Structures are given as structure tokens and as C-alpha cells.
Amino acid sequence: MVRLQEVAQAAQVSIGTASKILNTGTELDRLSPDCIRRVREAARALGYERNYHASALQAGRSRAVGVALLPGHKEHGFASGFWGPMVGGMEMGVRAAGCHFVIVGAAPELNEAQNGLRFLQESRIDALIVPGYVATALEAVPALESSDAAIVLTEHHAHTSLPVVNVDDSAGYREAARHLAELGHKHLLWVGPLSGRRGYAQRRRDALVQAAAHLGLTVTDLDVTAASGEKAAQVAAARARALAHFSSRPSCTAAVCFSEPIAFGVCAAAAALGVRIPADLSLVGFDDFSAELAFPAMTEISHMLVEMGQRAAELAVEMAGDRAAWDRLRGHRERIPSRLTIRESTGPARG
Amino acid sequence: MVRLQEVAQAAQVSIGTASKILNTGTELDRLSPDCIRRVREAARALGYERNYHASALQAGRSRAVGVALLPGHKEHGFASGFWGPMVGGMEMGVRAAGCHFVIVGAAPELNEAQNGLRFLQESRIDALIVPGYVATALEAVPALESSDAAIVLTEHHAHTSLPVVNVDDSAGYREAARHLAELGHKHLLWVGPLSGRRGYAQRRRDALVQAAAHLGLTVTDLDVTAASGEKAAQVAAARARALAHFSSRPSCTAAVCFSEPIAFGVCAAAAALGVRIPADLSLVGFDDFSAELAFPAMTEISHMLVEMGQRAAELAVEMAGDRAAWDRLRGHRERIPSRLTIRESTGPARG
């Protein structure tokens, strides 16, 4: 390891001068260009790199942001594709601010969120992001809330005074309705769970219904409530319901689904019945994780997870910077609009 | 922030004693139980957490492992599901060793791998993992190689003296052949690219053909070479070829595919033709990212990416620990066998 000391020696300057030139970049204008050059060259020649820990120790902060991925995220995320895009977006956001990015896992006796809190206290990270979606996240919130630190939540719908970044499901459904209206569709089919107590399904359907009404379209419901949360169960349930529905001559020329598994189920039913997509039926999914695996490639509404992660990271970085931001962002909520990605499964309404 | 100093004061001991008790845990047996208790209580009461940077600075190492995700990984990974499982596995491996896990991104003027090298030099991380698959990774290797540091590669097939963890594609195809043989299938169809210069396709097909021969099964080829690397193009190409193939009465009762998109294409063709899966045709895919979206849920060979990431992390941790391991692991290669996950798309051969 090359120390600043050695660089200074090689360049015949004091360690303080070398520090200014290489690391802090302050008062550069007051130093002789020759001196600056000498130091820079010496550093390069010796392969000097500043010691992160020494620097962080003295600065009192780490320029690092962490994300606490709770157990549910991993299972959910690995399978569904949630995790990758969101964490990727965070990475981009963090990186853009010149900070670095740490994945906070569990520790003995400490779950991920608690460990994140510890990382904050250890000043191993300056800010923490805690994604929601899973029950554990909710439980963790009181502790987070009371910790008075730089913490950002994502996809969190319960009360909190911490800043939150959520998806706006509705935007994409409005876009979908508009898109289908432009293609001449008059009668839409909503395919999704009608009975579950999950707010998501209701919000999504409401968005579609409202937008449709606004555009003069009707919406018929096709209830798909799968036996389990497993994707395969949802595909199968949707397929079975769609099979039944499309066997009688249906009046709807377009189906808008609650989720990707449901859309794939409808797609499978269509293929089995010889219902052509999009000629006979336009199909819109939601999630946008594996849309290209469908045939034809599925038009889907995307959560915009990359953007969500990125935005959460930006807020985290903002909070990491100055404590004034903690107050400024108290109670802050923002919603990233979901967006329709048009592919091959939507087309002009059947004449 | 609570310093060790303050805890020591509160507990009426010296700072050195407090350090032994709270952080290093050495020589605990030589201290009075009462003293230990006092210190522990004071620490808890004050909410003391060791300062990570101070500790890392003095120890000369960070107990952190990084992964350099090159640009290609992100695009590839976000879309395909590579990234999530692999990084998740790494996280588990790193965590199990009590280290923490950093995502190394690009920096101005530095790509991810180069930045990873810098992180190593800065002793911001003790070891670095560089996943392969993408061209950038290959280009980065010479620099990594010559850097004499704790670096592990994954899925890297060119020459290097750094330790490498690769997938063993073949294992899963052997399993698939055995599985199908047990179900009474005699004639298999290989569906994949035959002409491309990609080693992957050839290795996978070879594994299937060999295993089949061994079991007394025949293998017929169905060449699917898509116009582009896009998944949708591969699905469409596979569907078109399969449509043609299955329109004439085919002798094969089972199809084994090169990839998940190809398997989805075959599945779509089967649905369109009324070929029932698995009653008329058993279908095996490869990748295992979205197998549950198919109807019926697709039997697929999994890359075992979680295991791969985990194993790479274990090696990285081993190298982080002592430099002796650098030599011990020079030229080390290991292969994680891919594995068949049986779902609903395979069944007894059509009588």
C-alpha cells in the first residue's frame, strides 16, 4: 500500500500539500502548477490510492448508501424480477452521486433492517433504503422511524413520517385504456382478483374502470382468484377462467390484466382456443418482467422499478448529505408513474 | 455517536479493557465477570456501536467483498433474471462469513472492473468477484490478472490463473435425458441453434446427445437460429420452426431446448396446434427464470445461479482472509452442476 506520505516525499512536497492536490482538491489555485504536476505524477507512478477508511474516519461519513433487503424481498425478488431492476436502479442513483452501494443483509440476532440501523450507527453507511412489499418491512418501520436517521422507504403504504417512494399503478392502466381506445376497442375485460383483500387489485381495477368510463369504454370483470400465491397457480387459474369466458362468444375485444402470470394464463387460453392475439383479442399485462417470453410479445404495464430504485437512491443521498434534509423530507411521498410498454399483443379492434 | 471512550468512562474501566470486552473478545477469561458486565451494560445503555472505519483502518482490512457488475450484466441481468439470483447467492455467501457486501459500479473514467481494482487498493474491499458472460469482462481480465489481489471470476471460459466458478451446463441435460428415459421416451428432439459459433449451444447439445446415446435414446435436431439475440425473436423463431415440425406427424415425444425463450416458443406452437403438453409432448427448457409462467409450468434445467454466487463468494472470502489462499487457489476451477427442476411439462411418453 502506498501512503500519501510516500507520494509527498517523492514529489518533494509536504503531506498536506499532497492531500490538497490529490484528495480534497481545495485551494488548488494557490499552488504552483509545477508542484501540482509533480504530485500527480508521483501519485500515478507509485500507484497511490487514498485509503477509504482513513478518509471516512476523519470525515465522519462513509459516502455510502445501503439497502436492507428483507427476507421476503429475496424470495419474491429472485423469482419475480423485482429485486434486480430495483437494486440496479438504486445502484445507478447512488453511483451518480459518487457514493457507493452496500447490500445490508441480516446478522446474527439482527434482521436486515435492524442491521441497516446498526450500519448507520457504525457510520458504515450514511443512508439506508428499506424496500417494502413484505410484511417484515412493515414490522421494521417503527424502529426505523424512531431512529432519527437518513432512511428512505419504497413501496410502503402504511403511515410513516419517513420519506417514501411508491409506484403509481394507476398511470399505466390509464395509458392502457387510452391505447386501447385509440385502437378502436369499445369493450374491455378486466382480468384479476375481485375478492381478495389486497389493495393492489382494487386500485388497479379502479384506475382502469375510471379511465375507461372517461373514454366511453365499458369494462367487464373476469374474476381470477388463485388458490395460492404461486405464479403457476395464478397462470392456471387465469387460463381456466379465460377458457370458460372465451368459449362463449365474448363481446370484449381487449383484456387488461392484474399481473403478468394472469396475462400469461389468458394468453395460453387464447392459444388453446385459436383466439388470435392481437387480431381477435388485444392483451395487456402488468409487471413487465418477462413480457418477451409470451407469443406474441406482451404489451405490459411496467412498475418502473429501475426508476423507483433510482429515485429512492437520490433521496437517500440527499439525506446522507445534510441533516437539514431529514426535516425537509419528513412526510415526503412521491409516486413513480407506471408506464405502458407497447409490444405485439395489442392491435386494432376486431372489425 | 457514542465512543468507546465514553463507555469505558461510564463503566469505570480503561478504554483498552472496554475494547477487549466489546469488540475483540480476546482475553475475556482474564477479566473479572463484574467488570465485563459493567462494560456490557454501559455499552447497551449508551447505545454504543463500534465505528467501522476506525476498526477497519486499524485492522488494515475491511471485511467486505465486492462484486463488479459490468454494463452487460445489468442489461442482461435485469431482463433475464441472471443478476438477481447470482448476486443474492453472493450476498448469502459473504454474509455467512460475517463480511459485508458491496456493489462496485463504474466511476468516471473507470469501468466497473477497474473500479473494483481501485476498491481493492483503497482497501475498501478485501476481495472482488467479477462475473463473466459479457465481453467487457473478458477485456478486463488481463488487468485483473496482473493485479495480484483477491479476485474470483464466475462463468469465465478463457484462460486465466485466477480462480473461476463456472456452470456445468451438461449435468442438467444428463438429468433431463435420464428423466425422460424413465418416463418411457425413446425419441428426443433437440431444439436450439446449430449453426452459431457459440460454444454454449454445442456443449449443451453434446451433453444431451451423449446422455441419450448412453440410455439408448435417439436425438433429432431442430435448428432454431434467431435473427437477433432478443428474447422475443428467439421465441418467435422457435415457435415458427416448431409449428412446421409438429405439423407433420413427428416421431419425437419429448423436446429438450437450449433456452427458456426457445422452450416458450415451442410451448406456444404446441398450444396453437393442439399438441397437449405433456400428454403428447414432454418439454424441457433451460435457464429456469420464468418457468412458472408457462402453462403447464415448465420443467427446466437451472443454472443454479444462487449456488454459483454463493460459491464464488466463499472463495472470495477465503482469499480475503489470507494471502496464502491466493497461491493455493491459483488456477483453481470449479463447476457448479446445473440441475433439472421437474414441473408439469414432462410426463409419460405417449403410448
Place this chain on the structure above:
DNA sequence: TTGTAGGCGTTATCAC
């Protein structure tokens, strides 16, 4: 413009 002293929080060493 440059050098130096002091401190960031922890830990290892060694006398007591």
C-alpha cells in the same frame, strides 16, 4: 506556498 501538530475511533503492546 509549505510544514507540522492534533485528532478521527479503534486496537495491540507492554508495562504495571
Place this chain on the structure above:
DNA sequence: GTGATAACGCCTACAA
């Protein structure tokens, strides 16, 4: 059993 002291490498402030 315990308590000073000197690193770890960098940065700020102040003196020269």
C-alpha cells in the same frame, strides 16, 4: 486484571 501509548492513514488548521 488493568491502563497508558503508539500506531492505522488522512485531513484541517495554524504557524512559518
